Amino acid sequence: MTSMRIASGLGLLLGLGLAAGQAQAQEGDAERGQQAAGACVACHQADGSGMSVSGGESWPRLAGLPAEYIAKQLHDFKEGRRENTTMMPFANMLDDQQVVDVAAYYSEMPVTEAQGGEDADEDLLARGEQLALRGDWDEYIVSCKSCHGPGNEGAGGTFPGIASQHAGYIEAQLRAWQAGERGNDPQNLMGAIAERMSDEDIRAVSVWLANQSVASE
Ligand code: HEC
Ligand code: HEC
Structure with a gap:
């Protein structure tokens, strides 16, 4: 019974992989x-x-x-x-x-230290931590970690790790989503979040994430 279910689950996964059209590559x-x-x-x-x-x-x-x-x-x-x-x-x-x-x-490379968050002040970092770990329900902003995983270190193949990413890059991506310039996620999950963020929010979460080091095992 259980093994049947696993087998059909695998079949489904393989089917999806082939349907994605990139399965030709080894x-x-x-x-x-x-x-x-x-x-x-x-x-x-x-x-x-x-x-x-x-x-x-x-x-x-x-x-x-x-x-x-x-x-x-x-x-x-x-x-x-x-x-x-x-x-x-x-x-x-x-x-x-x-x-x-x-x-x-x-x-397969270990996560490296990020740059760009070095001179952020306490208040900015506190706001960044709030957005990254708890979100802000008054602004309808979901915490980043609810998708990017505990520690914002990534979850599965879909949600990349954003902790210990460069502040300037995170900021640029959030602005691109806000302006409708990064549209490559068909579900546009990030667009819906970025449009609710102020300039200060974007700066805050970017510098906070850049300051998180990710221990590699
Ligand atoms: C509802 C799920 C969800 C939430 C919540 C979420 N993200 Fe994302 N995020 C995604 C997905 C999905 C992608 C990958 C999009 C793609 O495939 O291009 C992504 C990608 C990113 C990237 C791009 C990373 C890279 O390497 O280019 C950044 C930066 C980012 N998110 C920041 C944030 C921040 C900051 C927050 C919290 C304020 C947040 N995300 C909350 C779903 C989410
Ligand atoms: C001249 C500089 C430059 C070179 C060389 C370069 N890249 Fe990039 N790469 C960038 C920039 C800038 C971005 C960010 C683009 C954006 O803002 O959308 C980027 C983004 C990426 C991303 C998306 C990362 C993410 O987190 O979403 C991947 C993957 C990537 N590059 C892979 C490569 C690979 C593989 C090569 C070599 C074949 C390469 N790049 C060569 C500048 C470069």
Whole structure:
């Protein structure tokens, strides 16, 4: 009985995977991924840490993000669902196999420290902590951790870890959702949240998250 249920559950999962149309690529291989990532280190760095560029466009940390999430973003850049003129040519360099390979490569790296939250004051950090861990029901803002997982370290392949991500990058993404410029999640879960956040809220949660270090086992 139970094994029947598991078997049909597996069948369903496999069916969904095939329906997603990306199942032609083999499973990701981190060693091959390292080769394909040669073009990425200039910005995302050899340890996957990326960089907070103050006053410019920050390069996100890729180290420790879920492989599924990374692969989805790369396909979204390639197919124009996520628009960024810096990233697009690099996503376009990768074929479907290389996408899953680099995704495996970066997902296996330990999470690195984030930049950009160093000089935040106490009040700003307290507001950021509230939004990240408890939310703000008066503003209808759900806590970040309700989707991004305990510690905001990520949950499954869909919800990337946002703790220990660069403040400038988090801020830029929240603003992009607010302005309707990042529309690659068909359910637009982040758009609905970002539109309720003030400039101060965006700044607060970004610097607080950047100050959270994620212990790697
Ligand atoms: C010239 C700098 C640059 C290079 C080189 C580069 N990227 Fe990026 N990458 C960026 C920027 C900037 C962003 C953020 C884009 C945005 O704001 O939407 C980004 C975003 C990403 C994201 C989305 C991360 C997230 O958290 O959603 C992935 C995945 C990614 N890059 C992978 C790669 C891979 C793989 C390569 C090499 C094949 C590469 N990048 C090369 C600058 C670069
Ligand atoms: C209802 C679920 C949900 C909640 C609550 C939520 N998020 Fe998200 N978030 C998502 C999903 C789904 C994605 C991935 C979207 C995609 O695939 O492009 C995401 C992605 C992100 C990203 C992009 C990460 C990257 O590497 O590019 C940031 C930044 C982010 N969320 C910040 C927040 C913050 C800050 C909060 C709290 C104020 C929050 N999220 C609350 C669902 C949620």
